[in-house]
Amino acid sequence: MQYLLRTNWWKWACVGLLTYVVIGGLLFSTPRLPILNETIRVLHFHVPMWFGMLFLFLGSVIHAIKYLSSGREESDNISQSLATIGVFFGILGMLTGMFWATFTWGEPWSSDPKQNASAIGLLIYFAYFILRGSIQDEQQRAKISAVYNIFAFAAIIPLLFILPRLTDSLHPGNGGNPGFNSYDLDSRLRAIFYPAVIGWTLLGFWIASIRIKLNNINRKLDD
Amino acid sequence: MRKQVIALILKDLKVDWRSKYPVAGLFLYIIVLVIIGYMSFANFIKPEVWNALFWIILLFTSVNAIAKSFVQEDDRSMYYFFTAKPGAIILAKLIYHFVYQLALLITAYMAFSLFLGPATGDRFWFTTNLLAGSLGLSSAFTMISALASKTNNQSIMMAILGFPVIIPVLILSISNSKMIILGGGWPDISTNFIALLSVNMIIIALTFILFPFTWKS
Numbered sequence A: 001m002q003y004l005l006r007t008n009w010w011k012w013a014c015v016g017l018l019t020y021v022v023i024g025g026l027l028f029s030t031p032r033l034p035i036l037n038e039t040i041r042v043l044h045f046h047v048p049m050w051f052g053m054l055f056l057f058l059g060s061v062i063h064a065i066k067y068l069s070s071g072r073e074e075s076d077n078i079s080q081s082l083a084t085i086g087v088f089f090g091i092l093g094m095l096t097g098m099f100w101a102t103f104t105w106g107e108p109w110s111s112d113p114k115q116n117a118s119a120i121g122l123l124i125y126f127a128y129f130i131l132r133g134s135i136q137d138e139q140q141r142a143k144i145s146a147v148y149n150i151f152a153f154a155a156i157i158p159l160l161f162i163l164p165r166l167t168d169s170l171h172p173g174n175g176g177n178p179g180f181n182s183y184d185l186d187s188r189l190r191a192i193f194y195p196a197v198i199g200w201t202l203l204g205f206w207i208a209s210i211r212i213k214l215n216n217i218n219r220k221l222d223d
Numbered sequence B: 001m002r003k004q005v006i007a008l009i010l011k012d013l014k015v016d017w018r019s020k021y022p023v024a025g026l027f028l029y030i031i032v033l034v035i036i037g038y039m040s041f042a043n044f045i046k047p048e049v050w051n052a053l054f055w056i057i058l059l060f061t062s063v064n065a066i067a068k069s070f071v072q073e074d075d076r077s078m079y080y081f082f083t084a085k086p087g088a089i090i091l092a093k094l095i096y097h098f099v100y101q102l103a104l105l106i107t108a109y110m111a112f113s114l115f116l117g118p119a120t121g122d123r124f125w126f127t128t129n130l131l132a133g134s135l136g137l138s139s140a141f142t143m144i145s146a147l148a149s150k151t152n153n154q155s156i157m158m159a160i161l162g163f164p165v166i167i168p169v170l171i172l173s174i175s176n177s178k179m180i181i182l183g184g185g186w187p188d189i190s191t192n193f194i195a196l197l198s199v200n201m202i203i204i205a206l207t208f209i210l211f212p213f214t215w216k217s
Helices: A002-006 A009-027 A037-044 A047-070 A073-104 A113-133 A138-166 A187-222 B002-018 B020-041 B047-071 B077-083 B086-116 B123-148 B154-181 B186-216
Strands: none
Touching: A002 A187, A009 A037, A009 A187, A037 A047, A037 A073, A037 A187, A047 A073, A047 A138, A047 A187, A073 A113, A073 A138, A073 A187, A113 A138, A113 B154, A138 B123, A138 B154, A138 B186, B002 B020, B002 B086, B020 B047, B020 B086, B047 B086, B047 B123, B047 B154, B086 B123, B086 B186, B123 B154, B123 B186, B154 B186
């Protein structure tokens, strides 16, 4: 994260990739599939949100561990900002998914295990912010929330990746459904999907880096 | 280390024995919950509903039983801080809470089977799954209680931090238990049961690693 805060080239990469993704994702030709039809384009906007969320949470956990080992306030700031943007991405992923599901699965909430799991995952991280808000002492807050952050990440991994696979799910790769690699993600989609994942993730880190700098400035002003 | 753990467990036991009201209150809480369940579901309870209700009652008793644990340590904690290792403290807490949870579990099961009928299906696997689930519940709530005791409003924090985190354990154990009650055996629950055990392992390992950080603050 320190590297990302110092350099700028990845922001240009992000702009370039996202321009390509928005144009390509909306205009390039897609495979014709029953029910899905044109809604298959949601792949470039819904799925990368979850990837972005996971990368942001991963960054957040890494900085939480760093905070516990070093005790530097900076790491806590980074960890908190990454988690905030991660939750924001999660909410966007949820909304885009629900919007898409209305047209394909027939209703916004069809009690799909992965959908339920991600709702719980978001609840876990909402609790993280409540926890931060309810501790007055700054060092105490940083320490306790870092511990909870690690705990939360450990809970979210089985929720999103193990439990849905044990039951039937409408999402690909779960409950005996084949994953992305084995069907319907043909090369035309892949050419946009992978750049989309990288682009949206970079955008997440970009927003987070602005937040980190803003927090730093506010802290300096307080001092 | 072992001496410290035993001493700390005995200390918790004594503390609870001296002020009997909180413990007695918990047992009463279970009975009241079971009677409410009985009143609401009396005539149309199916095995699946029985199962879900039973686990929800366990969840609520467990969260209430463990919530007070670290809160009551507040005034004493300076004293421990110098004498006991954090590893010993958390190990003692984990063991004590598991035993405590078992006592509550037995009470809950007895009251439950009195009012709503006993569990059907394979006894052995039902009990094993119950024990594994209780281990998950007690250890996760022990960690959460250590965190919640540092905040301003402990009782609410305990619920909002604990419930989402406990859901993997709860989903796995409820679905196993449903399988067994409906007549399934080991082949039906094996994958879920192993997943449940591994989630428990993760929780306990994390509790050990992370507890010293919350304790020293």
